[in-house]
Amino acid sequence: xxxxxxLLALICCAYLNAQDTVKVATNLSPDQQAELxxxxxxxxxxxxxxxxxxxxxxxxxxxxxxxxxxxxxxAIAYVQLKNTDAAIADINAALKINASADTYFNKALxxxxxxxxxxxxxxxxxxxxxxxxHAEANYYKGLSNYEVGxxxxxxxxYSKSISTNPNxxxxxxxxxxxxxxxxxxxxxxxxxxxAIIIDSKLTFVHNNLGSCYRLNKNYDKAVAAYTKAxxxxxxxxxxxxxxxxxxxxNGKLPAAQNDFEAVLKKDPQNSFAYNNLASIAIKSxxxxxAKDLAGKAIDLDAKNGPAYYNRGIARQMLREEEASCxxxxxxxxxxxxxxxxxxxxxxx
Numbered sequence: 001x002x003x004x005x006x007l008l009a010l011i012c013c014a015y016l017n018a019q020d021t022v023k024v025a026t027n028l029s030p031d032q033q034a035e036l037x038x039x040x041x042x043x044x045x046x047x048x049x050x051x052x053x054x055x056x057x058x059x060x061x062x063x064x065x066x067x068x069x070x071x072x073x074x075a076i077a078y079v080q081l082k083n084t085d086a087a088i089a090d091i092n093a094a095l096k097i098n099a100s101a102d103t104y105f106n107k108a109l110x111x112x113x114x115x116x117x118x119x120x121x122x123x124x125x126x127x128x129x130x131x132x133x134h135a136e137a138n139y140y141k142g143l144s145n146y147e148v149g150x151x152x153x154x155x156x157x158y159s160k161s162i163s164t165n166p167n168x169x170x171x172x173x174x175x176x177x178x179x180x181x182x183x184x185x186x187x188x189x190x191x192x193x194x195a196i197i198i199d200s201k202l203t204f205v206h207n208n209l210g211s212c213y214r215l216n217k218n219y220d221k222a223v224a225a226y227t228k229a230x231x232x233x234x235x236x237x238x239x240x241x242x243x244x245x246x247x248x249x250n251g252k253l254p255a256a257q258n259d260f261e262a263v264l265k266k267d268p269q270n271s272f273a274y275n276n277l278a279s280i281a282i283k284s285x286x287x288x289x290a291k292d293l294a295g296k297a298i299d300l301d302a303k304n305g306p307a308y309y310n311r312g313i314a315r316q317m318l319r320e321e322e323a324s325c326x327x328x329x330x331x332x333x334x335x336x337x338x339x340x341x342x343x344x345x346x347x348x
Contacts, residue, residue, distance in 0.1 A: 002195045034063035039071050045077055054075040069098040072106045101131035113272060117144065135164040139171050142178070151178040169198040173205050176212070185216040203233040210242055219250035237263050241272055253280050271301035278310045282317075290314035303333035312342060321346070 026035060041056030057074035060067060061161030075090035081202045108123035121144055127137040142157030158175035161168050179205035192209035195202065210225030229236055244259030257280050263273040275299035281290035294311035297304050312327035325347035331339035 030063050034067070036283075038067065038073075038316040041070070041077075042073060045073060048078045048080070050077045054081070066097050068094040068100075068103060072103050075110060075131040076106060079113050079334070084114060085295050099126075099130070101127045101134050101137070104130060104139050105134060108137065112140070117147075120144070133160070133164045135168055135171075136162045138164070139168065139174070142174060143169070146174065146178055146181075151181050154178040155182075163184065167198050169195045169202065169205075172198065173202070173208065177208060180208075180215065183215075185212055188212045189216075195282065201232050201332055202235050203229050203239070205235065206232065207239045207242060210239065210246065214246045214249065216243070217249075220332060221245045222246040224252070235266065237270065240266075241270075241276065244273075244276060248276070248279065248283075253283060256280060269300055271304050273298045274300065275304060275307040275310060278307065278314070282313055287314045287315075287317040291318065303334055305331045305339075308334065309336050309339050309342075312339070316342075 031174045037056045037060040038236070040052045041060065044050075044053035044056060052143050053076045054074055057077065058332045059072045060070045061074070064070070071090045071094035072318075075087045075094065078084075080091060087110055091103070091110055094103050095107070099214035104123050104127035108120050108127060111120035111123060118135040121141070124137050124141050124144070127134055128141070138161040142154045142161065143153035145151075145157060151199065155178045157177055158171045159268065163173070165171070170181075172195035173193045176188040179188040179191060180193070189209065189212055192205055192212060196209065199205075199233035205230035206225050208326075210222045210229065213222035213225055218236070223243055226239045226246065229239035230243070233239075240259055240263050244256045244263070247253075247256035247259060257277065260273045260276045263270050267273070274293050278290045278293035278297065280295055281287070291311055291314035294307045294314060297307035298311065301307070308327045308331040312324040312331065315327060325343065328339045328342045328347065331344055
């Protein structure tokens with residue numbers, strides 16, 4: 001019986017947009033000192049030293065109160081310090097001085113960090129009105145569309161981002177994930193491979209490529225891609241679990257078992273690995289072992305629906321009908337659609 005397995009969806013984190021530095025002279029006037037404070041504030045922001053960044057931007061603004069970039073970047077520092085009111089006040093003040101595309105984009109990032117998606121999208125739309133070719137704004141609009149399942153719009157946004165920045169690796173990765181969601185596996189594979197050409201060290205891209213090959217039933221290439229992911233990060237357990245699942249689907253049970261056991265050596269509390277080993281035991285008709293392994297998975301994670309599903313199968317084969325029905329009903333309760341057939345066929 002095939003096991004449900006983890007497929008890593010894209011996952012790309014939002015980053016803070018610090019605007020360019022300005023040049024300063026050696027003998028500093030007050031205005032030049034303000035610009036140096038601004039540059040040093042940007043450096044502190046880049047190093048995630050948010051309090052010093054606020055102090056430096058504030059010193060700059062004491063001399064140049066209409067310096068919109070200082071207001072915009074101080075707003076970013078404030079949001080990281082959980083000072084929401086100050087962040088919004090600063091970004092709105094910056095927009096009154098200069099309603100530029102970059103300032104609207106910073107406002108979008110602020111609302112993204114505050115998890116205010118509607119306000120984030122309004123800011124992104126305003127950014128794109130100012131500059132329709134803003135690569136980052138198009139990318140984040142793509143993320144927004146992807147999150148609500150509008151994959152065609154997401155692909156369009158990522159494509160616009162790539163048109164502006166042909167080396168935008170995250171846009172290639174996320175466009176691939178949108179294509180994968182539409183079951184356009186060849187298109188997704190092409191984009192994942194392009195992302196890898198740009199940056200071969202991104203572990204999650206190799207993993208995503210493997211998952212796409214696996215969905216396309218090309219298990220040997222899936223295993224190769226997961227192996228590449230592990231070469232970039234040997235502790236990336238998702239790729240190790242996924243490689244085991246690809247080996248399982250390909251009928252290579254010893255290789256799958258080795259992968260899942262390797263996961264447990266690194267993470268003895270991994271519920272997925274125990275349940276995947278239960279799947280191998282079911283395939284090997286060792287139902288007592290399967291029952292015990294699935295039970296261990298459930299002990300570690302009481303919401304592991306596939307583990308209830310597998311334990312139900314093992315118990316049914318051990319003639320524990322009442323217990324097997326209880327497990328399948330729990331699997332249904334946890335959203336496992338496959339368990340419904342077992343309940344309707346075998347249970348009162």
